[in-house]
Amino acid sequence: MRKYCTRCGASLLVKEEVSTPEPVEEARAPPVSETGFSASKEQLVRPSDIASEQAAPDTFEEPVTEPMSSKPEEISSAPKSEPMDHERGRAVVKDILAKVKEAEARARANEAAVPSEPDLEPEEAIISEEVEEIEEYEEVLEEEDEEVEDEEIEEDEEVEDEEIEEEEEEYYEEPEPTPSKPPVIEKPAPITPPSVSMALDETAKDEKVRILESDITTFNIERDQLQTEMDKLRSRLDEEVERYLVVAETKRTRFESLERELSLAKKEYNDANKEYKNAENRRKNELSNAEKRIRDVEKRIKKAEDAKEKRIRDLEKERLKREEEARKT
Numbered sequence: 001m002r003k004y005c006t007r008c009g010a011s012l013l014v015k016e017e018v019s020t021p022e023p024v025e026e027a028r029a030p031p032v033s034e035t036g037f038s039a040s041k042e043q044l045v046r047p048s049d050i051a052s053e054q055a056a057p058d059t060f061e062e063p064v065t066e067p068m069s070s071k072p073e074e075i076s077s078a079p080k081s082e083p084m085d086h087e088r089g090r091a092v093v094k095d096i097l098a099k100v101k102e103a104e105a106r107a108r109a110n111e112a113a114v115p116s117e118p119d120l121e122p123e124e125a126i127i128s129e130e131v132e133e134i135e136e137y138e139e140v141l142e143e144e145d146e147e148v149e150d151e152e153i154e155e156d157e158e159v160e161d162e163e164i165e166e167e168e169e170e171y172y173e174e175p176e177p178t179p180s181k182p183p184v185i186e187k188p189a190p191i192t193p194p195s196v197s198m199a200l201d202e203t204a205k206d207e208k209v210r211i212l213e214s215d216i217t218t219f220n221i222e223r224d225q226l227q228t229e230m231d232k233l234r235s236r237l238d239e240e241v242e243r244y245l246v247v248a249e250t251k252r253t254r255f256e257s258l259e260r261e262l263s264l265a266k267k268e269y270n271d272a273n274k275e276y277k278n279a280e281n282r283r284k285n286e287l288s289n290a291e292k293r294i295r296d297v298e299k300r301i302k303k304a305e306d307a308k309e310k311r312i313r314d315l316e317k318e319r320l321k322r323e324e325e326a327r328k329t
Contacts, residue, residue: 005012
């Protein structure tokens with residue numbers, strides 16, 4: 001059980017340490033004793049004060065001494081093998097402190113009666129005994145806590161040793177025979193003579209053997225640590241690979257959708273190109289037909305013009321011929 005904080009150094013038992021010395025300091029009343037001496041010298045003590053002084057010890061000696069007598073018996077009778085619960089111990093300490101505070105309150109109430117010094121001595125002795133018992137009880141609780149912690153540490157060490165032994169047994173297990181080989185018949189273990197057992201004891205006590213065994217245990221622990229680190233690394237890498245796999249799957253689905261769109265667009269392009277080519281061929285045919293018709297008309301026009309000119313020449317010749325005949329006559 002720690003008494004001080006490992007970080008700031010503050011006490012962890014502030015309540016018990018603060019509350020226990022208060023009744024001791026307040027129970028000591030030097031001014032009261034001085035007033036008692038001065039009162040005895042001046043002979044100004046009243047009968048009522050004397051009666052209250054005689055009645056005061058009886059009032060708070062009985063309730064304080066009875067529970068305090070039972071506490072050491074409980075502490076001595078409590079077995080050390082069974083650890084006490086912290087909450088129960090704290091409750092007992094709180095009860096003791098409450099009783100001490102009650103005695104303190106009674107002492108304050110009786111200060112008006114000006115008790116003499118011999119009357120205060122048993123009260124101070126009782127309070128000091130209570131404080132000592134509280135301190136002893138706290139020490140017992142601390143010892144029990146330390147024993148419990150030692151037992152827990154020993155149990156943890158035993159469990160770790162058992163786990164290491166099991167791992168070593170698993171590590172040094174012989175491999176199972178393959179099905180191709182015939183099963184090996186195990187021979188009965190030979191009885192080791194005393195000399196062999198003594199040799200085994202000597203080997204177990206050998207310093208090098210102990211060092212090698214400790215090295216084996218450390219290597220096993222290191223292997224377990226590396227195994228855990230490898231498991232963590234595997235999980236981290238698996239998560240990373242899974243993340244990249246999800247990204248690749250999304251890209252693949254997008255590529256497939258784009259590929260479908262591309263094939264559809266290509267089909268539409270082929271259809272449109274076919275229609276374009278058909279329209280182009282139709283345009284060429286129609287234009288060629290129109291040009292052919294125009295050429296035919298132009299040929300007919302030329303023929304008509306040639307025929308016209310020929311007719312004009314013939315008519316001119318006939319006119320000239322008639323004019324010559326007319327002159328001759």
